[in-house]
Amino acid sequence: MRAVLIPILLALAVPAQAAEDLGDAENGAKIFKSQCRTCHMVGEGARNRVGPQLNGLFGRAAGGLEGFKYSKSLARAGADGLEWHFDTLNAYIDNPKVFASGTRMNYRGLKDAGQRADLLAYLRIYSDDPANIPEADPTAVGTDHTVAPEILAIVGDAEYGEYLASECLTCHKADGADDGIPSVTNWPAEDFVVAMHAYKDKIRPHPVMQMMAGRLNNEEIAALAAYFETLED
Amino acid sequence: MKLNRRLFLGATAATLAAPMVNAAGHGKPRVVVVGGGAGGATAARYIAKDSKGEIDVTLIEPSRTYYTCFFSNLYLGGFKTIDDIGHTYGGLASNHGVNVVHDWAVGVDRDAKTVSLAGGASVPYDKLILSPGIDFVDGSVPGWDLSAQNAMPHAYKAGSQTELLKAQIAAMPEGGTYVMVAPPNPYRCPPGPYERVSMVAHQLKMTNPTAKIIIADPKPKFSKQALFEEGWQKHYGGMIDLLGPDFGGENVTVDPGAMTVDVDGEVIQADVCNVIPAMKAGRIAELAGVTDGNWAPVNAIDMSTKADPDVYVLGDASQQGDMPKSGFSANSQAKVCANAVRGALTGSRVFPAKFSNTCWSLIDTNDGVKVGATYEATDEKIAKVDGFVSQTGEDAALRKATYEESEGWYAGITADMFS
Numbered sequence A: 001m002r003a004v005l006i007p008i009l010l011a012l013a014v015p016a017q018a019a020e021d022l023g024d025a026e027n028g029a030k031i032f033k034s035q036c037r038t039c040h041m042v043g044e045g046a047r048n049r050v051g052p053q054l055n056g057l058f059g060r061a062a063g064g065l066e067g068f069k070y071s072k073s074l075a076r077a078g079a080d081g082l083e084w085h086f087d088t089l090n091a092y093i094d095n096p097k098v099f100a101s102g103t104r105m106n107y108r109g110l111k112d113a114g115q116r117a118d119l120l121a122y123l124r125i126y127s128d129d130p131a132n133i134p135e136a137d138p139t140a141v142g143t144d145h146t147v148a149p150e151i152l153a154i155v156g157d158a159e160y161g162e163y164l165a166s167e168c169l170t171c172h173k174a175d176g177a178d179d180g181i182p183s184v185t186n187w188p189a190e191d192f193v194v195a196m197h198a199y200k201d202k203i204r205p206h207p208v209m210q211m212m213a214g215r216l217n218n219e220e221i222a223a224l225a226a227y228f229e230t231l232e233d
Numbered sequence B: 001m002k003l004n005r006r007l008f009l010g011a012t013a014a015t016l017a018a019p020m021v022n023a024a025g026h027g028k029p030r031v032v033v034v035g036g037g038a039g040g041a042t043a044a045r046y047i048a049k050d051s052k053g054e055i056d057v058t059l060i061e062p063s064r065t066y067y068t069c070f071f072s073n074l075y076l077g078g079f080k081t082i083d084d085i086g087h088t089y090g091g092l093a094s095n096h097g098v099n100v101v102h103d104w105a106v107g108v109d110r111d112a113k114t115v116s117l118a119g120g121a122s123v124p125y126d127k128l129i130l131s132p133g134i135d136f137v138d139g140s141v142p143g144w145d146l147s148a149q150n151a152m153p154h155a156y157k158a159g160s161q162t163e164l165l166k167a168q169i170a171a172m173p174e175g176g177t178y179v180m181v182a183p184p185n186p187y188r189c190p191p192g193p194y195e196r197v198s199m200v201a202h203q204l205k206m207t208n209p210t211a212k213i214i215i216a217d218p219k220p221k222f223s224k225q226a227l228f229e230e231g232w233q234k235h236y237g238g239m240i241d242l243l244g245p246d247f248g249g250e251n252v253t254v255d256p257g258a259m260t261v262d263v264d265g266e267v268i269q270a271d272v273c274n275v276i277p278a279m280k281a282g283r284i285a286e287l288a289g290v291t292d293g294n295w296a297p298v299n300a301i302d303m304s305t306k307a308d309p310d311v312y313v314l315g316d317a318s319q320q321g322d323m324p325k326s327g328f329s330a331n332s333q334a335k336v337c338a339n340a341v342r343g344a345l346t347g348s349r350v351f352p353a354k355f356s357n358t359c360w361s362l363i364d365t366n367d368g369v370k371v372g373a374t375y376e377a378t379d380e381k382i383a384k385v386d387g388f389v390s391q392t393g394e395d396a397a398l399r400k401a402t403y404e405e406s407e408g409w410y411a412g413i414t415a416d417m418f419s
């Protein structure tokens, strides 16, 4: 369904000229799926997850999406006047940490300029005319694991979470910096719970995390999620 | 530079101690922490941070700069500078209100509940946490004692000893010999000596490729041995010789004057001799009367000593069960202890004890390995629950990611101790 949709959508939404300038949106969709979708949503129904939703991205001020907790670094860049356009996004995606040191975007960068152009062509679709966004493919939500709704519904005890989190903070820095070890600060609780259960069930592959998650029960995972969601820098 | 640092220390320790101590004694519960390393700094930080001013926390630590033993081998290998592994106590004081007293604790009166300092002051406590790290067992390597540490450095407490060892490695003659006398169990950082050998080999391969490394080891096997031996073969083929107990590695004497090492009757002339003696709890634990033999037995549930419920021992000095003596372990134990101490003094919620450890080691550039486990408190001890270790034959990308992870961990744990 998706494969059919995109060419049509391209024809509709992106003027031929712009498409040429930017790159191949169809290929960009594939790149988005493999590189970005675990953290970002775009398209109808897109909401903030580990990363902000990307509808209306072009022209948005950095750190400027209402309701998303940005790193200090990105919020400051936005306050200093950084806006997302082709050139700034292109530089950011190339190497997020170099462009905005202290960003919580745990992504090493997309090194190939052609691939970046394709990706941006794809994202551009959702900025051009947001009202015109086609129905999103429901499987586009990049959860990598399914967790029973009753587990997701557990309300975490954030104070217990704070104690349990002290064990996480030996490696994961509270300020969200990530050199070699990803940030977990301010993850939405649901994403956190899903990720931890994926480790616990040994679907996500890291041995340390499989071990750590393996001995946490459902309440403890919920407690940690509740704490990390609200952690202030 | 080295001299200046020492002079500075000597001068400040005495002058700072007296006025800070008087700050105690205004009705708030008082916690005194001795030793500002992996265990002590973490405990002081968590108790002060989480009690939000309800508990008076004093940290007694003679050094103004704490050089981490973790990553000190990477300094020897040229991957880190000495400044990269130095940390100061300003954040604990200004961010969390810890009273940092730069002095030595020289005695503990458990009846009067006071700690006496070298500067003469006496500091009262309600709860005392000792995390003094290790000292060496006299006579464990015949011919060596602390007075020989300049000729034959241990570099097992980081700082000037590590700088000395690095300078000695740099001064080795072409094709010279580096001898390590490895310690018997139990000792701090089980993979530490072997990571060190890897890092020394990495350095020598670049600057002195015909040099030799000999390890005289009393233990028949050691942590991550298969991984180290695979890496040594791959990166440093022929440079490193391991003399285990089969080859007399448990029968070693040294002569620091002649720079010789006698391994079971065979005399080796060394250019550098790194003696890592047998270890015991830092002396203040013994002075406090909470040790039994070389270490301080503790209750797994909260790290309180078997000898005294108001005295806790963390980290290397404790005898707790299955956890290795590591910075990660000390940091983990400190958080369990902090939660329990705070609960006892202010009635805050006390949660179940959970412990964990991971030790990363670097074998060569971007060739990192790790071993780790989780633990729980049982009635007798801290008991292992589950664990993992890197595998031989892993691909280069995974080894590189493992090294990068260790850098992330270093940034994390040092922030968790000092920020």
Ligand SMILES: Cc1cc2nc3c(=O)[nH]c(=O)nc-3n(C[C@H](O)[C@H](O)[C@H](O)COP(=O)(O)OP(=O)(O)OC[C@H]3O[C@@H](n4cnc5c(N)ncnc54)[C@H](O)[C@@H]3O)c2cc1C
Binding pocket: B034, B035, B036, B037, B038, B039, B040, B060, B061, B062, B063, B066, B068, B069, B070, B071, B072, B073, B103, B104, B105, B106, B131, B132, B133, B134, B155, B156, B157, B188, B189, B192, B193, B196, B282, B283, B284, B314, B315, B316, B317, B325, B326, B327, B328, B329, B330, B358, B359, B360
């Ligand atoms: C070469 C090497 C490599 C290592 N690598 C790793 C690693 O990669 N990962 C890891 O987790 N661990 C590693 N370790 C182990 C780690 O350094 C120790 O396990 C850890 O530091 C133990 O913490 P601690 O609080 O018990 O003692 P320490 O960190 O040693 O702290 C003790 C502190 O107490 C102070 N002190 C002592 N006596 C007194 C007194 N009487 N009064 C006041 N203060 C006092 C000392 O000055 C010191 O600052 C390594 C160790 C070595 C030697």
